[in-house]
Amino acid sequence: MGAMRVVPVGERACLVEVRDAVAAASLAVWARSAGLAADDIVPAAATVLFDGVDPADVAAALPGWTAGSAAPPGPVVRVPVTYDGPDLERVAEHWRCQVGDVVDLHTSTEFTALFCGFAPGFSYLAGLPADRTVPRLATPRSRVAPGSVALADGWCGIYPTASPGGWLVIGTTDAPLWDADRETPALLPPGTRVRFEAC
Amino acid sequence: MSVEVLDPGPLSTLQDLGRPGWAHLGVARAGALDRGAAALARRLVGGAVDDAVVETTLGGIVLRTGRAATLAVTGAACEVRVDGHAVGHGTPVTVPAGAVVIIGPARTGVRSYVAFAGGIAAEPVLGSRATDTLAWVGPPRLAAGQVLALGRPGQWPEPPAAVVVRPREPVMRLRPGPRADWLAEGAWAALDGTRYAVAPDSDRIGLRLDGPRVERRAGELPSEGMVIGAVQLPPSGQPVVFLADHPPTGGYPVVALVADDDLDLCAQLRPGDRVVLRTG
Structure with missing residues (x-):
């Protein structure tokens, strides 16, 4: 899954740094399908923002995702x-x-x-x-x-x-x-x- | 049950708790900027926590009731008059049918809130009645002649026995942001106790601070998700605090975060006001 880093954004949000926008989109889709509870999940160019979460919960869930297991192609x-x-x-x-x-x-x-x-x-x-x-x-x-x-x-x-x-x-x-x-x-x-x- | 807008003032909008869950489609969250004041207004009229309220900006608003209605005005200190008679701020007021209610210009602060018993029955957009002024998602800004439908009050409001609103010290506490490492050596420590002026182009999107330049590394980040209270540092070195209508993503480093408890203060700082930053 390459270098993945969880950067806290205060106490109730975090950024997960990933390789690129493709990985970010994949992680965001996975997190939604995995039911990770968050107010907002925002993929961007090389990060995914999880807003309204405990950063520790996100860090604990991440090993369930691998960048290789790309999201199924959309419509x-x-x-x-x-x-x-x-x-x-x-x-x-x-x-x-x-x-x-x-x-x-x-x-x-x-x-x-x-x-x-x-x-x-x-x-x-x-x-x-x-x-x-x-x-x-x-x-x-x-x-x-x-x-x-x-x-x-x-x-x-x-x-x-x-x-x-x-x-x-x-x-x-x-x-x-x-x-x-x-x-x-x-x-x-x-x-x-x-x-x-x-x- | 309705109320008519006679004069919306410079900018009046409907606001509730906002619309989380759409940032990944580029939609700002919106919602009342001074959350505490909006919550108090709802409470005073026996409303639900997510009832829509009117948020004014500096100049107040003039309304006329259809039938008798109970309302409360909170937030920025201002004169409230019903058919010419001064009534209380921060207290429920029952107003007769056809009365003209003047919520005057803010004496201090920026945003006053008007809640009605029964709430304001606007059509929700993406689950919320909040107006986002970045892309104008949600109900349009209030206009003269517009009639707002009111809901039926559930039960007679049981307001708190006493409301004490303490004046806020103009002090903004900061926490390190996700990109604090973009700050130059010593820049974080230098922020503590530094005084900034609120710039005139501040709005619901961001509070722009004008003062000593904060030194940072050059360059830009790839765009990333932003949270409310994020303190972005553009190359100019003048910090911008992201408020409720902030764009969901941005490319300047977030070097600090405003403490959650101080976001309501940001809603009431007016251009020219001074604010002291604290990093402790």
Whole structure:
């Protein structure tokens, strides 16, 4: 399971440090299925936060999890995209390829939602090859339209609502990313596999 | 049973205990910022622990009752008037039908709480009637003309015989945070007894402190989960205390945690107020 460290966050919460976001997502899914009682279990880039727990209970339960026993693959959600984003050319420049190649790579990649953050329903989607990273804009836009499909570092994300943002926007979708009235409010909760389709 | 909002003031919202359990989808917990004051208001009207209450911000609120109602105002000290007559703060008040209730601007502190016998019957969102001002999950902020439905009071309130609210010393006790090792040598000890001013851009998301720069290691962490009371230290060296509407994840190191008992104090510190940090 690699180096795993429990870092107390006061007396009623702790962070468990793991190798990467894939391991964090796996640990969070496992902890939920194992019935570990917590107010919130929050996977992120290389940690899982357990809030509302006795850190000792978490430490005692952890040996039941191994990073190798990956969570079963989640459902596949297909997201239709119009590839008309203002930063498509910029991404192509970073990747030293044509705009069409950017679209081809994006639509042929199976992404996995690893964690949410930033805004309700905003999922960090992993799956791009390690050499296909892009930097954020030096100056973030003050408004990114809802449904914007965007890239930053090695991540892909979709803005559920209008917000400021520095990710490179490659397209738009009208997929309903967040609806508090749905049983599962987020369209792409952690563990979901995502396929983008050009339309 | 209803009450109409005549003037919501600068920012008035409904708050209960908040909505834990959704942080992994990016949803802030929300809930009353001064939990003790909100709990006292509910208690004074015989309410349930999770009843929604109105939380005001600095400027108070003006309401008009539909039928007769029993209410209590707690939290930030303010004048309370019913049809022009001054009534008590921190005590149950029964108000006739059609009365105009003025909860005045905060004399000290920031947030006053108004609880009604029977509670406020707003539609819960993800299990809670709290308004999250980060992403506006939950009921929208209160607006003029809005009518709030009240529940039926269960039993006649039996308020405490006496309520003593002691003034809080503006002292914030800190515990080491999960990333205290990001602090420069000696920086933790230097915090003890240091005085900070509350910055003007403080809100329900975070209390921003303005004062001596706290030295730390350079760089950023990969984003990680955040708790209420987390003291984030951005590269500027000016600490930010995360409050109820904080984003569920963040990338600045959490070098300290505000003692749970002092979070209610954070809710009532206003821009320009001074606060002393204690690390003992």
